[in-house]
Amino acid sequence: xxxxxxxxxxxxxxxxxxxxxxxxxxxxxxxxxxxxxxxxxxxxxxxxxxxxxxxxxxxxxxxxxxxxxxxxxxxxxxxxxxxxxxxxxxxxxxxxxxxxxxxxxxxxxxxxxxx
Amino acid sequence: xxxxxxxxxxxxxxxxxxxxxxxxxxxxxxxxxxxxxxxxxxxxxxxxxxxxxxxxxxxxxxxxxxxxxxxxxxxxxxxxxxxxxxxxxxxxxxxxxxxxxxxxxxxxxxxxx
Numbered sequence: 001x002x003x004x005x006x007x008x009x010x011x012x013x014x015x016x017x018x019x020x021x022x023x024x025x026x027x028x029x030x031x032x033x034x035x036x037x038x039x040x041x042x043x044x045x046x047x048x049x050x051x052x053x054x055x056x057x058x059x060x061x062x063x064x065x066x067x068x069x070x071x072x073x074x075x076x077x078x079x080x081x082x083x084x085x086x087x088x089x090x091x092x093x094x095x096x097x098x099x100x101x102x103x104x105x106x107x108x109x110x111x112x113x114x115x
Numbered sequence: 116x117x118x119x120x121x122x123x124x125x126x127x128x129x130x131x132x133x134x135x136x137x138x139x140x141x142x143x144x145x146x147x148x149x150x151x152x153x154x155x156x157x158x159x160x161x162x163x164x165x166x167x168x169x170x171x172x173x174x175x176x177x178x179x180x181x182x183x184x185x186x187x188x189x190x191x192x193x194x195x196x197x198x199x200x201x202x203x204x205x206x207x208x209x210x211x212x213x214x215x216x217x218x219x220x221x222x223x224x225x226x227x228x
Contacts (some may be wrong), residue, residue, distance in 0.1 A: 043119075
């Protein structure tokens with residue numbers, strides 16, 4: 001079945017460092033891809049999405065490009081801030097046409113940014 | 116903005132009790148979902164609903180049931196709570212259109228004593 005693999009955490013960086021969180025997927029067809037962020041004590045918030053190959057999703061300085069040839073959707077940010085400390089989840093939508101499309105989540109990557 | 120509201124942020128119940136977790140969305144979404152989130156296990160889908168009165172089992176439905184009598188409300192029911200159901204529970208909703216994201220509530224941290 002469909003699956004998502006994220007880089008192991010936790011990841012600790014200094015403020016203003018460059019961030020990459022790797023995400024690769026296995027899926028039949030052409031899923032949509034998402035990054036969600038979860039701040040402490042809160043639910044998941046959609047960070048960005050891409051619906052087809054070569055699409056780039058971006059939001060709040062974060063970017064990810066849908067790479068079909070490498071089945072990847074890596075999250076990047078040029079200069080992280082302390083406020084970016086959170087858990088990040090990569091997800092794909094399954095290809096169900098009838099009924100509800102479900103999301104398949106990676107295991108999450110905990111990011112800590114030190115001042 | 117989509118708002119998904121879960122009735123309680125924190126809840127403490129006793130073993131054997133019947134527990135209701137409520138979730139309401141305000142965007143007329145067709146699909147609604149219940150997950151539990153546990154350290155080291157990520158998010159696991161318990162049940163989902165693709166329309167009023169329609170429901171399907173997710174990956175871990177045992178010990179749970181759901182109810183969707185109205186489009187905006189999706190309830191998760193723990194028939195007889197057990198300590199291994201202590202967890203963070205997350206509700207989500209989405210439109211029925213293809214490839215749209217799910218929108219999450221803030222979660223209910225449930226402790227079963």
